[in-house]
Amino acid sequence: MTASAALLLILAGTIGCTKLKARDQLVKGVQAFKAGKYEEAVDFFQKSVALDPTSAESHLYLATAYSYQVVPDLDTPENLAIAKKALDGFNTVLAQNPNDLDALRQVASIDRNIKRYDQAKADELKILSLDPKDSEAAYTIGVIDWTESYKNATVILAAAGLQDDGEGNAKKSKDVCSKLTTANTDLVNDALKYLQMAVSINPNYDDAMQYLNLAYRRKADMECGDDAARKADLAQADMWVQKAMGARKANEAAKEKIAEHGGITPQ
Numbered sequence: 424m425t426a427s428a429a430l431l432l433i434l435a436g437t438i439g440c441t442k443l444k445a446r447d448q449l450v451k452g453v454q455a456f457k458a459g460k461y462e463e464a465v466d467f468f469q470k471s472v473a474l475d476p477t478s479a480e481s482h483l484y485l486a487t488a489y490s491y492q493v494v495p496d497l498d499t500p501e502n503l504a505i506a507k508k509a510l511d512g513f514n515t516v517l518a519q520n521p522n523d524l525d526a527l528r529q530v531a532s533i534d535r536n537i538k539r540y541d542q543a544k545a546d547e548l549k550i551l552s553l554d555p556k557d558s559e560a561a562y563t564i565g566v567i568d569w570t571e572s573y574k575n576a577t578v579i580l581a582a583a584g585l586q587d588d589g590e591g592n593a594k595k596s597k598d599v600c601s602k603l604t605t606a607n608t609d610l611v612n613d614a615l616k617y618l619q620m621a622v623s624i625n626p627n628y629d630d631a632m633q634y635l636n637l638a639y640r641r642k643a644d645m646e647c648g649d650d651a652a653r654k655a656d657l658a659q660a661d662m663w664v665q666k667a668m669g670a671r672k673a674n675e676a677a678k679e680k681i682a683e684h685g686g687i688t689p690q
Contacts, residue, residue: 445475449484456488464488479516483526486512490529495536506537522553531563540567558624562631565618569634572610572641579603591643591653600647607641614638627674632667636660 452467468485475481489509494502510533516526531546544567550560573587580587583599595603615638621631643656 441474445471445478445481448474449478449481452484452488456484456491461488461491479519479523482512482515483523486510486516486526487529490533493533493536496538498538503537506533509533524550524553527553528560531560535563535567540571543567556624558621558628558631561617561624562621562628562634565614565616565621565631565634565638568610568614568617569638569641572607572614573637575606575610576603576641576644579606589640590657591640591646593650593653595644597647600645604645604647608645611638611641611645615642627670629667629670629674632663632670636663636667639663 448467448471452464452471455461455467456464465485465488468481468488471478471481472485486509489505489512493506493509510530513526513530513533516523517530520526527546527550531543531550534540534543534546544564547560547564547567550557551564554560577587579599579602580592580595583595585592585595585599592599615635618631618635618638622628622635625631637660639656639660643653643660646652646656
C-alpha cells in the first residue's frame with residue numbers, strides 16, 4: 424500500500440469517527456428536546472453541528488430547539504436574538520434545499536411570532552406554491568390579512584371618535600368609509616380568498632370559518648352608502664358563524680370517536 428493510500432484510509436476513518444460522534448450528540452439532543460429541556464438540547468445540537476457542519480438534520484434540530492424558545496409577540500432584544508438564531512439555522516437548511524417544507528413552515532411561524540407579517544405572508548405563499556393543499560398556510564395568510572385590516576379599521580374609526588360595532592359601522596361618515604375602503608380593500612379581498620381556499624381544502628376547518636365571519640364584517644365597513652350590501656355581508660358573516668359551529672361539533676365528534684378506538688382512526 425502506498426503512503427497516499429494509507430493516508431486516505433486514515434482520513435476516511437477519522438471522518439467516519441467524527442460523523443459517529445456528531446450522530447451521538449444529535450441523538451442526545453433529541454432526547455433532551457423530547458423531555459422539554461430545550462437549552463440542554465441546543466448544547467447537544469451545537470456540538471453535533473460543530474462536528475458535522477454538512478448535516479442538514481443537525482442544523483434543522485438546532486434551529487427547531489431555538490424556535491421553541493421564541494415567545495410569540497415579545498419584542499425584547501433577548502427574544503429577537505433567539506428568533507434570529509432559529510431563522511439562521513433554518514436558512515442554512517434552506518440554502519441546501521430551498522424547497523424544504525419543514526424548514527419553510529418553521530420560518531413562517533417564527534416570522535409571524537416576531538410580527539414580521541409581510542415576510543410571514545411571503546413565507547406562506549411559497550409554502551402554498553410547493554404544496555397547494557396546505558390548508559394551514561392558506562388560513563394563516565387569511566388571518567394575517569384580516570389582522571392588518573382590523574388594525575386599520577380600529578385606528579380609522581377611533582380617529583373619528585367611533586368604536587367598531589362589528590356590524591359595518593353604519594353611523595360612520597362618507598369620509599371615514601372612503602378611508603376604510605382605501606386601507607382595507609386589498610387586505611379584505613385577500614383574506615376572503617385565502618380563507619375560502621382553506622375551507623375548500625379542509626371543509627371542516629372551523630377556525631377558517633370563524634375568520635371568514637370576521638372578514639365579511641370588515642367587508643361590511645366598505646359598503647359606502649349601500650345598506651343592502653352591508654346587510655348582505657353581515658348575512659354572510661352570520662352564515663359562516665353557523666357553519667363554524669357545525670364544523671366544530673363534527674370535529675369534536677370525530678375526536679371522541681378516535682379516542683374510543685384508542686387513538687386509531689376507524690376505517
